[in-house]
Amino acid sequence: ELMRDRLDLRFRETGHQNAYFPLFIPQSFLEREAAHVEGFAKEAAIVTHTRLKATDDGKLIPDPASKLEEPLIVRPTSETIIYEMFAKWVQSYRDLPLLYNQWANVVRWEMRTRLFLRTTEFLWQEGHTAHATHDEAEAEALQMLGVYREFMEGYLAMPVVVGQKSDSEKFAGALRTYTCEAMMQDNRALQNGTSHNLGQNFAKQFELKFASESGGEEYAWNTSWGVSTRMVGGLVMTHGDDKGLVMPPRVAPIQVVIVPIYRKDDERELVLAKAAEIVAALGGIRTHVDDRDKLTPGAKFFEWEMKGVPFRIEVGPKDIAKGQVVLARRIPEGEERKQFLPEADVLGSMAQRLEDYHTFLLDRARARRDANSHRGIDSYDRFREIMEGPGGFVYAGWCESAECEEKVKEDTKATIRCLPSEEFRSDPAPAKCLVCGADATTEAVWAKAY
RNA sequence: CGGGACGUGGCGCAGCCCGGUAGCGCACCUGAAUGGGGUUCAGGGGGUCGCGGGUUCAAAUCCCGCCGUCCCGACCA
Numbered sequence: 143e144l145m146r147d148r149l150d151l152r153f154r155e156t157g158h159q160n161a162y163f164p165l166f167i168p169q170s171f172l173e174r175e176a177a178h179v180e181g182f183a184k185e186a187a188i189v190t191h192t193r194l195k196a197t198d199d200g201k202l203i204p205d206p207a208s209k210l211e212e213p214l215i216v217r218p219t220s221e222t223i224i225y226e227m228f229a230k231w232v233q234s235y236r237d238l239p240l241l242y243n244q245w246a247n248v249v250r251w252e253m254r255t256r257l258f259l260r261t262t263e264f265l266w267q268e269g270h271t272a273h274a275t276h277d278e279a280e281a282e283a284l285q286m287l288g289v290y291r292e293f294m295e296g297y298l299a300m301p302v303v304v305g306q307k308s309d310s311e312k313f314a315g316a317l318r319t320y321t322c323e324a325m326m327q328d329n330r331a332l333q334n335g336t337s338h339n340l341g342q343n344f345a346k347q348f349e350l351k352f353a354s355e356s357g358g359e360e361y362a363w364n365t366s367w368g369v370s371t372r373m374v375g376g377l378v379m380t381h382g383d384d385k386g387l388v389m390p391p392r393v394a395p396i397q398v399v400i401v402p403i404y405r406k407d408d409e410r411e412l413v414l415a416k417a418a419e420i421v422a423a424l425g426g427i428r429t430h431v432d433d434r435d436k437l438t439p440g441a442k443f444f445e446w447e448m449k450g451v452p453f454r455i456e457v458g459p460k461d462i463a464k465g466q467v468v469l470a471r472r473i474p475e476g477e478e479r480k481q482f483l484p485e486a487d488v489l490g491s492m493a494q495r496l497e498d499y500h501t502f503l504l505d506r507a508r509a510r511r512d513a514n515s516h517r518g519i520d521s522y523d524r525f526r527e528i529m530e531g532p533g534g535f536v537y538a539g540w541c542e543s544a545e546c547e548e549k550v551k552e553d554t555k556a557t558i559r560c561l562p563s564e565e566f567r568s569d570p571a572p573a574k575c576l577v578c579g580a581d582a583t584t585e586a587v588w589a590k591a592y
Numbered sequence: 593c594g595g596g597a598c599g600u601g602g603c604g605c606a607g608c609c610c611g612g613u614a615g616c617g618c619a620c621c622u623g624a625a626u627g628g629g630g631u632u633c634a635g636g637g638g639g640u641c642g643c644g645g646g647u648u649c650a651a652a653u654c655c656c657g658c659c660g661u662c663c664c665g666a667c668c669a
Binding site for chain 2: 319321336368403444460461480
């Protein structure tokens with residue numbers, strides 16, 4: 143919920159409006175865009191009937207009499223149905239741009255699912271926009287990629303490599319696809335969010351046209367962009383450890399948990415009153431007092447650690463007498479697991495400690511990623527060694543031939559995660575294609591992916 | 593669809609090889625003592641052993657068939 147709210151805020155700040163479009167898409171809509179057909183035909187959930195009928199043995203079967211003339215597809219993504227609507231709404235360049243987002247569940251019947259990372263049904267947001275020019279659409283696609291990156295790094299403490307997808311990896315029907323790629327703790331890549339410049343591909347199929355300023359009739363330029371609950375999986379696999387979840391503080395539902403320590407009723411009263419004081423003093427910070435009776439403090443410690451709460455404050459009668467509290471951070475750094483500190487100091491520094499913890503988690507994840515990123519690899523044998531061994535990201539030259547890309551996939555299962563944006567490119571740029579040794583025309587990041 | 597494994601109280605598993613009528617941990621209920629890192633002790637409730645058939649005096653256990661789940665692969669924005 144916190145993640146969604148934060149993203150919605152940024153969508154609004156960048157001029158978008160939330161909307162909601164239909165769940166069912168007429169099959170003919172999907173047929174209109176050729177690449178789209180190929181991309182989604184193999185993984186569709188299809189509605190063919192509208193009624194059930196009881197058989198003699200008490201089972202239910204689809205009533206043959208209710209068979210639909212045209213099947214409905216449970217949306218795998220909403221480009222087609224949204225652009226069908228956009229076409230009705232746009233007449234003039236004055237109606238542009240259209241800037242919408244929707245949160246919706248979509249269905250992709252993959253042969254094999256993976257918890258959080260590739261589920262049959264998943265919740266995502268999909269932004270859809272229509273613009274008058276290519277450049278405006280391109281700027282929008284890049285802007286939203288930036289919003290994603292800023293969110294992943296700034297809120298999830300999850301560093302990403304951003305760049306463009308190769309032709310074979312781009313979205314079905316897109317001109318260009320941009321991506322945020324994170325590295326999990328097993329050194330595999332996770333595509334965490336994508337943004338597409340769809341060009342005029344969909345506009346042409348759905349007659350999304352407008353009268354331009356100069357009086358001509360032109361097709362609109364579309365973008366779409368999305369992140370899903372896959373990010374939750376990414377978060378778990380980026381920060382988690384053997385004790386459980388590790389929540390980055392800016393999206394942690396509970397940032398500070400307070401565990402009161404007491405034995406007798408009078409102590410309980412005293413300590414809970416102090417806990418309430420602490421909560422009040424930490425106004426603006428998401429706190430929770432674990433006042434459950436019949437659970438020992440130790441049991442609570444383990445539970446909140448497993449749930450990844452960034453900080454725990456313990457307070458008991460002895461602490462109150464001394465004006466101190468016990469402070470413990472989910473992932474300690476240098477310090478002891480528990481620190482005995484003056485109450486006032488802890489309360490005064492909590493906001494800063496949360497910020498520092500975010501930075502710590504981000505830096506830690508970035509250091510791990512960088513330690514497992516390989517540059518200057520110019521031998522294909524060496525590349526294979528890396529992929530067959532520890533894995534990780536390999537930055538290397540590419541001749542941009544689909545053959546070389548395919549060979550790598552066959553040999554190692556690694557794929558091109560992206561052609562990195564300038565910020566991530568190697569200096570000097572790799573000269574030769576990693577695979578065929580011809581002159582490289584671009585740099586690519588290879589990795590095994592989820 | 594190909595390869596592999598597994599189905600036994602709510603959850604996780606042992607028992608199966610070598611048949612004798614079901615057990616452990618967690619969870620749950622009751623009581624008492626405990627309470628600053630997963631409390632302890634005592635008592636208690638809960639299971640068509642995935643389904644069907646066969647062998648046998650006797651099947652969770654052996655045999656045959658089926659169903660289901662998971663993992664690996666093919667697939668995958």
